[in-house]
Amino acid sequence: MNEFELLRNITIGQYLPADSYLHRLDPRAKILAAILVIAAVTFTPSLVGNACLLAAALALVRVGRIPLAYALRGLVPAVPLLVLLAVMQLLFFGRNYDPTSSVVFQWRWLAVTIVVTAAVLKLVVVSAARFIELLLVTSVFTLSTKTTELTLGIESLLRPFRRLRVPAHELALVVTIAVRFVPTLALEAERLMKAQASRGGRFGGGRWHFVTRVRQLLPILVPLVTYALRRGEELIVAMEARAYTGGTGRTAYTVLASGPGDWLAVCIAAAFLAAMLLAPFPA
Amino acid sequence: MTASHGVTSAVGARAATGRADEALIRVEDLWHTYMAGTPFAQAALRGVTMYVCPGEVVGVIGHTGSGKSTLIQYLNGLLRPSRGRVVVAGYEVGRSNSGIEAVRRLVGVAFQDPEDQVFEPLVGDDVAYGPRQLGLAVDELRARVRWAMEAVGLPFDAFKDRYTYTLSGGELRRTALAGVLAMRPRVLVLDEPTAGLDPVTRSDVRERLLTLCRRDGLTLVLVSHDMDEIAGLADRVYVLHAGAVVASGPPREVFARPDALAPYGLLPPYPTQVCMRLRARGIPVRGDALTIEEAGAAIAAALRATR
Numbered sequence: 001m002n003e004f005e006l007l008r009n010i011t012i013g014q015y016l017p018a019d020s021y022l023h024r025l026d027p028r029a030k031i032l033a034a035i036l037v038i039a040a041v042t043f044t045p046s047l048v049g050n051a052c053l054l055a056a057a058l059a060l061v062r063v064g065r066i067p068l069a070y071a072l073r074g075l076v077p078a079v080p081l082l083v084l085l086a087v088m089q090l091l092f093f094g095r096n097y098d099p100t101s102s103v104v105f106q107w108r109w110l111a112v113t114i115v116v117t118a119a120v121l122k123l124v125v126v127s128a129a130r131f132i133e134l135l136l137v138t139s140v141f142t143l144s145t146k147t148t149e150l151t152l153g154i155e156s157l158l159r160p161f162r163r164l165r166v167p168a169h170e171l172a173l174v175v176t177i178a179v180r181f182v183p184t185l186a187l188e189a190e191r192l193m194k195a196q197a198s199r200g201g202r203f204g205g206g207r208w209h210f211v212t213r214v215r216q217l218l219p220i221l222v223p224l225v226t227y228a229l230r231r232g233e234e235l236i237v238a239m240e241a242r243a244y245t246g247g248t249g250r251t252a253y254t255v256l257a258s259g260p261g262d263w264l265a266v267c268i269a270a271a272f273l274a275a276m277l278l279a280p281f282p283a
Numbered sequence: 284m285t286a287s288h289g290v291t292s293a294v295g296a297r298a299a300t301g302r303a304d305e306a307l308i309r310v311e312d313l314w315h316t317y318m319a320g321t322p323f324a325q326a327a328l329r330g331v332t333m334y335v336c337p338g339e340v341v342g343v344i345g346h347t348g349s350g351k352s353t354l355i356q357y358l359n360g361l362l363r364p365s366r367g368r369v370v371v372a373g374y375e376v377g378r379s380n381s382g383i384e385a386v387r388r389l390v391g392v393a394f395q396d397p398e399d400q401v402f403e404p405l406v407g408d409d410v411a412y413g414p415r416q417l418g419l420a421v422d423e424l425r426a427r428v429r430w431a432m433e434a435v436g437l438p439f440d441a442f443k444d445r446y447t448y449t450l451s452g453g454e455l456r457r458t459a460l461a462g463v464l465a466m467r468p469r470v471l472v473l474d475e476p477t478a479g480l481d482p483v484t485r486s487d488v489r490e491r492l493l494t495l496c497r498r499d500g501l502t503l504v505l506v507s508h509d510m511d512e513i514a515g516l517a518d519r520v521y522v523l524h525a526g527a528v529v530a531s532g533p534p535r536e537v538f539a540r541p542d543a544l545a546p547y548g549l550l551p552p553y554p555t556q557v558c559m560r561l562r563a564r565g566i567p568v569r570g571d572a573l574t575i576e577e578a579g580a581a582i583a584a585a586l587r588a589t590r
C-alpha cells in the first residue's frame with residue numbers, strides 16, 4: 001500500500017502515449033466530439049439511455065487503446081463521495097422527489113421514517129452512471145491529447161470569436177496551465193504529506209474514514225496554496241525569460257491539419273447525441 | 284578533495300562492522316514499483332536486502348536512478364512493503380498504522396531536496412513541527428528547537444524568525460536537518476546531505492554529523508554520490524544498481540576492486556585512485572588507502588622503501 005502515492009489515482013491531466021485513432025485525431029475535432037458526448041450524458045435521464053452511454057464510454061476507452069483498469073482508477077478517490085451521495089439520496093429524498101412514484105421500501109422508527117421510492121432508486125443509479133461516464137470520457141480525452149494539442153485546439157476553435165473580444169489565446173493558455181498543474185499539485189501534496197508524516201504528522205485511517213481524511217488534509221492546504229502561488233510566479237518568470245508576450249504574432253510548432261477522418265468523429269458524436277435525445281427510451 | 288579533510292579520523296576509530304543478527308533495521312528482499320497497476324509502472328527496487336546495526340554509519344551509493352531515495356522511504360515506513368519485509372527495532376512495517384508513528388520517531392529521514400521537507404513559513408516553526416506533534420511542553424519544545432538548530436550550525440536567535448523562503452540553499456538544508464534532529468531519532472537517514480554545498484559548509488556539516496554519531500550514539504544511514512565522503516564516514520557501504528544491491532561491505536573492501544564498480548558507474552575515492560594508478564605504474568604503494576592522509580602515508584612509505 002502506498003498511502004501517499006496520490007498521482008497513481010489521478011487519470012485527468014495525464015497523457016498516455018499510444019497509437020490509436022483517438023490519439024491521431026485532430027484536437028479540434030476531438031474537443032467538439034467530446035463536448036457533444038458530454039452533452040449526451042447530461043441530457044439523458046433514462047436508465048436504458050445511461051446503459052447505452054456507459055457502453056459508448058467503454059467503447060471509447062477501447063478505441064483509445066487505454067487499459068480499462070487505468071481509466072477506472074480515476075474513480076478510486078471518488079468512491080467515498082459517490083457512496084455518501086447515494087446514501088443521502090436514499091435517506092432524505094423520500095416522497096419529496098416525484099411523489100407519484102411507487103414506494104419500494106419503508107422503514108419507521110419512532111419519529112423517523114425512511115421512504116425509498118422507485119424514482120429515487122432510479123435517480124441513485126443514474127447519478128452514479130453519469131459520474132462514471134463523465135469520468136471515463138474526460139479521462140479518455142486527456143489521456144489521448146497532449147497539452148500542446150489541447151492548447152492549439154482550443155485556441156483555434158475560439159479564433160472566430162475574437163471579433164467579440166474573446167481572448168482565444170489567453171483562454172487556451174489558462175486551460176492548459178490548469179490541466180498541467182493537476183499532476184504537479186498532486187505530487188506536491190504527496191511530498192508535503194511525506195514530510196509531515198516523517199516528523200510525526202498523522203495520516204491514514206482507512207478509505208472510509210472520510211471525515212478524518214479530510215481533516216488530515218487541512219495542514220497540507222496552506223503550504224500547498226503557497227506552493228501553487230510560488231510555482232505560478234516561477235512560471236511567469238520562465239515564460240518572460242523566453243520572451244513570451246502573448247498570442248499575437250505567435251506561430252506554432254505543429255500546424256493543425258484536419259482531414260475527413262477527423263470530422264467523421266464529430267459527425268458520429270453528433271449523430272450519437274441526436275439518437276440519445278430522440279430515442280424513445282422508457283422514462 | 285580538500286573537503287575530505289578532518290573526517291579521516293573516522294576510519295578505523297569506530298567499532299568494526301555490525302553483525303546482521305543485532306540489526307536495528309532489517310530489509311529483506313524488498314521490491315518496489317512506482318505507479319503500479321498503471322501504464323506508467325516503473326520498477327525501482329528489485330529484491331534489496333540490507334541491515335543497519337546500532338551505532339553504525341551505513342553508506343548507500345549508486346548511480347542516478349538506482350533506487351536509493353526509494354529505499355530510504357521504506358526505512359521510516361513512508362512506503363509500505365508490498366513484496367519483501369522491513370523490520371525496524373523488532374517492529375515489522377506492514378499495512379497497519381499502529382506502531383508506525385513509533386517507527387517514524389525512531390528513524391528520522393532527511394529527503395534529498397531540503398525544499399521537500401521544509402513547509403512552515405518560519406524556520407523556528409518548521410524545526411518545531413516534529414516536537415510539537417509529540418505534545419511537548421513549551422519550555423522543552425523551545426530547548427529542543429534551540430538544541431537542534433545549534434547542532435546543525437544555525438544560531439537559534441538569528442534564524443528562528445527568518446522566513447524559510449529567504450534562506451540560501453545551504454541554510455535551508457541545515458533547517459531540514461534540524462527539523463529531523465529535533466525529533467531526537469535514534470537513526471538518522473540522510474539523502475545526499477552535502478550535495479551542492481560549498482567545500483567549507485560541506486565539511487562543517489560532516490563534522491557535525493560525526494559529532495552527533497560519536498557523542499549521542501546516533502546511527503546514520505548516508506546516501507551520497509561523494510565517494511570521499513562515504514570513504515571517510517561509513518563503516519559499511521551498500522552499492523545499489525538498477526534497484527538491487529550489487530556489492531556491500533566495508534568501504535576498504537568495496538573500493539579495493541575498481542573494475543567491479545566501474546560497470547555500475549562508480550569510481551573509488553580520489554586518494555584510492557591515485558594510489559592505484561601509482562601501483563599500475565610499478566610503484567609499490569599500498570592500494571587500499573581511502574583518504575588523503577592514508578594515501579599520503581602510503582606514498583611516503585613507498586618512497587622510503589625505494590630510496
Ligand SMILES: Nc1ncnc2c1ncn2[C@@H]1O[C@H](COP(=O)(O)OP(=O)(O)OP(=O)(O)O)[C@@H](O)[C@H]1O
Pocket residue numbers: 317318325326327345346347348349350351352353354395
Ligand atoms: N514518483 C515517482 N514516480 C515514478 N517513478 C519514479 C518516482 N520516483 C522515482 N521514480 C523512478 O524510480 C527509479 C529510482 O528512483 P530514485 O529516486 O530512488 O533514484 P536515486 O537512486 O535516488 O537517484 P538519484 O541519485 O538521482 O537521487 C528511477 O528510475 C526513477 O525514475
Ligand SMILES: [Mg+2]
Pocket residue numbers: 351352353395474
Ligand atoms: Mg535520490
